Amino acid sequence: MTHPKPRWSKCNKEIYRTYLQQSTKPIGCQATCNPERDIELLIAALTQATVASIPSYNPTAKKKKRPPKARGPDIQAAARISKHAWWVWKCDGAPRGDSHPSAVEMKKAKQNLRKAQRKFHAMKRCSDLESIMNATDDNTFYKLVRQWSHLTSCLLHEGRKLTSPEDISDGWAKHFETLATPKKRPKI
Structure with missing residues (x-):
């Protein structure tokens, strides 16, 4: 089990020191010395002093696991070759320098890895855009558009440049309103 690191820069040293002095007095070798018990008591005292002196520290919080990177078999093979090189x-x-054969081989392996990564992400981007275009129900369409909205830092709508997230979402809403509204046809 992994515990998050405490932020010692935010520690109140006076509270930490006094809490340790109070909680470590009963620890020590008495008539029967039990080192395992003493170590457990010391660990508990240190943990409690840390919790008391650092306001946002939670020793029971688990570290968030990163989602696995999107990797295809080509990227894995290229990464293995690059690591070996x-x-x-x-x-x-x-x-x-470029004169040594191992340096040249490592540079080529890195280039092949980057090439495989770019190719994989381009294919993923194309498939995502294709799924947006082929979405049949509104929920799927909006869900896919929301996934892509974080990649947009600005949006040009009706000649105005929108840069804030609120303006961008309003611009998308106006754009889709105009798409949903039928245009008036001239009478013939």
């Missing part, structure tokens, strides 16, 4: 380069003494 880096290891060979490091074992050769990490030579600088």
Whole structure:
């Protein structure tokens, strides 16, 4: 189990010191010395002093796990080759310059890895845009548009440049309103 690191820069040292002095007095070797019990008591005292002296520290909070990176088999193979090329380069003494064969091989392996990553993300972007265009119900369409909205830093709507998130969402709403409103046809 992993505990988050306390932010010691926000620690109130006076509270920490006094709390430790009060809670460590009963700890110590008495007539029967039990080191395991003493260590557990010391750990508990340190944890309680940390909680008392750092306002936002929660020792029971779990670290958030990062979602797995989107990787295809091409990226995994290129990453494996790139790591091996880096290891060979490091074992050769990490030579600088384009004249050493291990440095050249490592550079080529990195280029191939970046190429595979760019290709994978381009294919993913195309498939996401295609799913937006082929969405049949409104919920799916808006859900997909919301996933892409964080990539937009500005939006040009009716000649106005919208930069704030609220303005961008309002611009999208107006755009889709105009798409949903039928235009008046001239009478013939």
